[in-house]
Amino acid sequence: MTELSRIRNFSIVAHIDHGKSTLADRLIQLTGTVSERDMKEQLLDAMDIERERGITIKANTVRIEYPAKDGQTYVLNLIDTPGHVDFAYEVSRSMRAVEGSLLVVDASQGVEAQTLANVYQAIEADHEIVPVLNKIDLPAAEPERVCEQIEDVIGIDASDAVMISAKTGLGIPDVLEAIVTRLPAPTGDANAPLKAMLIDSYYDPYLGVVVLIRVVDGKIKKGDRVRMMKTGGLYQIDRLGVFRPQMENIPELGPGEIGFLTASIKQVRDTRVGDTITHDKGGCDVALPGFKPSIPVVFCGLFPVDANDFEDLRDAIEKLALNDASFTYEMETSAALGFGFRCGFLGLLHLEVIRDRLEREYDIDLITTAPSVIYHVHMRDGSMVELHNPADMPDLTYVDHIEEPRIKATILVPDDYLGDVLKLCQDRRGVQIDLTYAGNRAMVVYDLPLNEVVFDFYDRLKSVTKGYASFDYQMTGYQQDYLVKMQILVNDEPVDALSTMVHRDRAEQRGRLMCEKLKELIPRHMFKIPIQAAIGGRIIARETLAALRKDVTAKCYGGDATRKRKLLDKQKAGKKKMRQFGKVEIPQSAFINALKMDD
Amino acid sequence: MDGELVAAIIERILHHWPAANDLEITLEANPTSAEAGRFIAYHDAGVSRLSMGIQALNDPDLKALGRLHSADEALRAFDIARGIFPRVSFDLIYARQHQTLEAWRAELSRALSLGLDHLSAYQLTIEDGTAFGARAKIGKLDGLPHDDLAVDMYELTQDLCDAAGLPAYEISNHASDLAQSRHNLIYWRYGDYLGIGPGAHGRLTLDGVKYATATPLLPNQWLDQVERIGSGEAPREIISKKDQAVEALMMGLRLKEGVSLARIRALSDTAVNKEKLNEFKDLGLITLDGSQLRCSAKGRPVLNGILRGLLT
Numbered sequence: 001m002t003e004l005s006r007i008r009n010f011s012i013v014a015h016i017d018h019g020k021s022t023l024a025d026r027l028i029q030l031t032g033t034v035s036e037r038d039m040k041e042q043l044l045d046a047m048d049i050e051r052e053r054g055i056t057i058k059a060n061t062v063r064i065e066y067p068a069k070d071g072q073t074y075v076l077n078l079i080d081t082p083g084h085v086d087f088a089y090e091v092s093r094s095m096r097a098v099e100g101s102l103l104v105v106d107a108s109q110g111v112e113a114q115t116l117a118n119v120y121q122a123i124e125a126d127h128e129i130v131p132v133l134n135k136i137d138l139p140a141a142e143p144e145r146v147c148e149q150i151e152d153v154i155g156i157d158a159s160d161a162v163m164i165s166a167k168t169g170l171g172i173p174d175v176l177e178a179i180v181t182r183l184p185a186p187t188g189d190a191n192a193p194l195k196a197m198l199i200d201s202y203y204d205p206y207l208g209v210v211v212l213i214r215v216v217d218g219k220i221k222k223g224d225r226v227r228m229m230k231t232g233g234l235y236q237i238d239r240l241g242v243f244r245p246q247m248e249n250i251p252e253l254g255p256g257e258i259g260f261l262t263a264s265i266k267q268v269r270d271t272r273v274g275d276t277i278t279h280d281k282g283g284c285d286v287a288l289p290g291f292k293p294s295i296p297v298v299f300c301g302l303f304p305v306d307a308n309d310f311e312d313l314r315d316a317i318e319k320l321a322l323n324d325a326s327f328t329y330e331m332e333t334s335a336a337l338g339f340g341f342r343c344g345f346l347g348l349l350h351l352e353v354i355r356d357r358l359e360r361e362y363d364i365d366l367i368t369t370a371p372s373v374i375y376h377v378h379m380r381d382g383s384m385v386e387l388h389n390p391a392d393m394p395d396l397t398y399v400d401h402i403e404e405p406r407i408k409a410t411i412l413v414p415d416d417y418l419g420d421v422l423k424l425c426q427d428r429r430g431v432q433i434d435l436t437y438a439g440n441r442a443m444v445v446y447d448l449p450l451n452e453v454v455f456d457f458y459d460r461l462k463s464v465t466k467g468y469a470s471f472d473y474q475m476t477g478y479q480q481d482y483l484v485k486m487q488i489l490v491n492d493e494p495v496d497a498l499s500t501m502v503h504r505d506r507a508e509q510r511g512r513l514m515c516e517k518l519k520e521l522i523p524r525h526m527f528k529i530p531i532q533a534a535i536g537g538r539i540i541a542r543e544t545l546a547a548l549r550k551d552v553t554a555k556c557y558g559g560d561a562t563r564k565r566k567l568l569d570k571q572k573a574g575k576k577k578m579r580q581f582g583k584v585e586i587p588q589s590a591f592i593n594a595l596k597m598d599d
Numbered sequence: 600m601d602g603e604l605v606a607a608i609i610e611r612i613l614h615h616w617p618a619a620n621d622l623e624i625t626l627e628a629n630p631t632s633a634e635a636g637r638f639i640a641y642h643d644a645g646v647s648r649l650s651m652g653i654q655a656l657n658d659p660d661l662k663a664l665g666r667l668h669s670a671d672e673a674l675r676a677f678d679i680a681r682g683i684f685p686r687v688s689f690d691l692i693y694a695r696q697h698q699t700l701e702a703w704r705a706e707l708s709r710a711l712s713l714g715l716d717h718l719s720a721y722q723l724t725i726e727d728g729t730a731f732g733a734r735a736k737i738g739k740l741d742g743l744p745h746d747d748l749a750v751d752m753y754e755l756t757q758d759l760c761d762a763a764g765l766p767a768y769e770i771s772n773h774a775s776d777l778a779q780s781r782h783n784l785i786y787w788r789y790g791d792y793l794g795i796g797p798g799a800h801g802r803l804t805l806d807g808v809k810y811a812t813a814t815p816l817l818p819n820q821w822l823d824q825v826e827r828i829g830s831g832e833a834p835r836e837i838i839s840k841k842d843q844a845v846e847a848l849m850m851g852l853r854l855k856e857g858v859s860l861a862r863i864r865a866l867s868d869t870a871v872n873k874e875k876l877n878e879f880k881d882l883g884l885i886t887l888d889g890s891q892l893r894c895s896a897k898g899r900p901v902l903n904g905i906l907r908g909l910l911t
Contacts, residue, residue, distance in 0.1 A: 526878075526879065526882055526884060526905070526908070548901050549750045549900065549901070550746055550753065550900045551901050551902070551903040552901065552902040553770075553903060554721040555771060556849075557786050558802070559798070559799065559800035560800075561786070561811075561849070565845050568845065568849065568906060568907065571907055572907070575907070
C-alpha cells in the first residue's frame, strides 16, 4: 500500500499524432519501469493488445515509480483512454478515476478538435491540467502562439506549460516533476470499509475477465470475498496486481491506487462499469454514484451476403459480444435478405467498428441495413410496442400514435462555423434550447430527434465545421410526432431492408434523396429500373435508372483471352458483393450509403 | 523490320507447316515513310495483307495518342501499300479527348473514301497500367466523351461502315465478307494458334488437352531464352473445359456470326446461366437460331454485361 501523499493519478489528453504514446513511452523509460533492453517490445506489445481489443477496451493503465527531486519516491498511475470522441461517455468515465491530466499539444500544429473534446471532459471531471508542448525541437514550432491558443480556446493558464520533445527526451524530467508538484494527491481513508470503483473490464482468454479498479477507501487483498454493489455478484479475488505495463501481482491495494483484479468472472457482461466493489462482510453502505450503463440506441440488421455464412456470423457475433457488453443482438429474418441479426450499438462509430471487425477478422461479407432507433408505437387498444425495425411496423389501422426518442445535444464550435451548425440542427428538426459564447467559441444546445442524429449527423457536423466542432448528447425521453414508414421499391418490388421511419413533413425530401442516391449506387442493368419511395400505397418520389448503353471491350485478340477471362472472374467475385432483388442486383454498400444525406 | 528478315521468317514457317493455297499472311506495319520503303520487299517475301496503325487523321490527336507519324505521312504510306498488297487495312481510334460526333463523322467518312477493304475502329479505352491510365488517375485526362456520346459514336460508326460496304463482322472490325482477317477469325472462333515472338500468346490442343502458351514480353529476355534452351516458350498452362467454354463464349460473341451454344455446352454444361439466357433473349440482346447464339445489334455494345450475366 502506498501513502496517499505519494500517489499521483493522471491521464494524457492529446490529438492523434501529437505524441501521446511517445510521451508515455518516455515517462516509462526514464523511470526505469521497463529496462532499456525490453523497452520497445514491452510497450508495443501492450499497444497491440489495445488495438486487438479494438473499441471494447476503453482504458489501459500503467504504474510508474518515480524518485522525485524532494527525495521521495512517488507512484504515478497513468490511465490511457482511446481518443475517439464518439466514445466520449467512456472517456469521461476513465477521467473520473484520476485527479489530473497532461494536455499534450503539438507546438507547431496547435490545438485540434479532438484535443478540445477530450480536454473538456477533463475539465468536467475537475482535473488539474498541466499543458505540455511537444515537438518544440522542430523548426516549425511556435510555442508562444500555441500557448496563447490554449489560453484563448480552452481557457486554461498556459504560462507555465512544460516544453518538451518526446522524441529526443528533452524536458521529460520536467514533466515528471510537474506531475508530482502540480497534480493533487488523491484523497481517501485506508481504515474505512472498502470502496473501489470498477473503471473497466475486458476478457482475457487465459485469465477470464480482468477488472480495472481504482480504490477510493479501504484496502483490498488477494483472497478477499468482494461484492459488486449494483449487480450483487459475489467473487473471491484470485489475483490482484498492477500493470507496469505487463501484469505484476501485488498483495494489496489501498486508497488512491489503481490496479486490476481477476476473480473467475466469466463474461464482461457480469461486470458493470462504474460499479462499486466492496467487501462481502463489513462492506460500505453507500455505493459510489456510478454511471449510467451504456445502452444501445442505434439498431440495424446485419445479414451475411452469402446465406451459407449465417452460422459463421452467429459464432462471430457471440464472440464479439463476450467482450463488449454494450453490443446487443437477436436473430432477425428479412423477406429480402434471409436470416441475420438485429443488433444494437452505442452509436454509428460503434456500429461501423463492429461491422468492420466482423468482416475483417471473421471474413464475413455483410449487408448492413438502415440504422434505426427504438420507436414507441402506441396501439388503439392502449398497449405499446417497442419498434426496433421499421419492417415490423404494425398495421396502421391499429396504431394510435408513435413516439420517438429525443436528445439534448451540446455542440461547441468556433463562431465562424456557427451559422452552418444552426442550419444543420434546424434541418434535422432541432429546437434550439441555448446559445452562449466563451471567447470566440459558441456553445449551442439543441433538442433533436435521435433518428435525425444516428445516421450521419456527426459526419455532417465534422464536415461543415472542418472538424472544429465537438459534440455530445444525452437521451431526454420520448415525444409524439407525425412519423411514417417509408418504403423503397426497386423495379416495382419493395426492398424491406431499405424501409425507414421518417417525419411526414420530410418524407418527400428524404424519399427523393434516397431515390437519387440509389440511382447512383445501383449499377446500370441491361434494362431500365424504376426506383420509388412510397408511404403505404402512395408513391412520393421516383427516379429511373437508365439501361446500360455501352460496356464492351474494344480490342480483344488472341493474347487477350486469358487476361479477359481473369477480368471476368474478378467481376464475378465482385458480383458476390451484390444482392439479388428480383432481377436487380444491389451492391451491399448501397443499403447503408443510400441513407447518407449530403444536404 | 527489314524485308530479308520477314522473308526468312516466312520461309522457316512454310518449312515447318503445310500451307493452304489461299494462305493469307498479314504484317502489322507502321505508317511511316521509312517503313513504306520496305513494302515491296515485304510483298516479295510473301506478305499478302498489310495492316497499318494509322489511329487518327489529324496531327494534334496523333500527338496526344503518342504516335510518331503525321497524318499526311500515314496517308502516303497507305497509298503506297494499296498499290502493292492485295489486301490492306488500317486502325482508327475514336471517342478521343475533345472529339465531337461531327468531327468523327468527317474523319471516318474520309477514311472510308480511301478505298479500304478492312477497317478496325476502336473506341479509346483507358486502362490501368498504361500512360493514359496514369493520366486519368491524376485527373489529367479531360474532354473524354461521356457514355452517351460514346454510344452515339459507336452507332455512327456502324451506320457509315454499313453504307460503305464494310459491315462489322466483329465488335470493332469492319470488312466485306471476303476481306475478313483470317488469322483474327481464328482467335474469335476459338481455334488453335501459335504465338512465337516476344509477348505472344497461343492456344494449342495436344492429345485432346488445350494449353495456353505465352512467351517473355521483353525482346532481350526472349532472345536470351531462345539462345539458352532453344525455345521462347514459358511453362504451358492447361485450360480447363469450363475455362475453355468461357473463352469460347467470350470470343465467339464478339463475332456477328456468333458461337455454337452446343459447342459451349459440350465443353461445360454449367458454364451458361439458362435464366439469364432467356432474360437477355426477351430483352432482345441476344438471339438463338437453332444452336447458334448471337449478340443482336442492340446487345453488341453491352457485350461485357451480357457475359457477366451469362457466365456462372
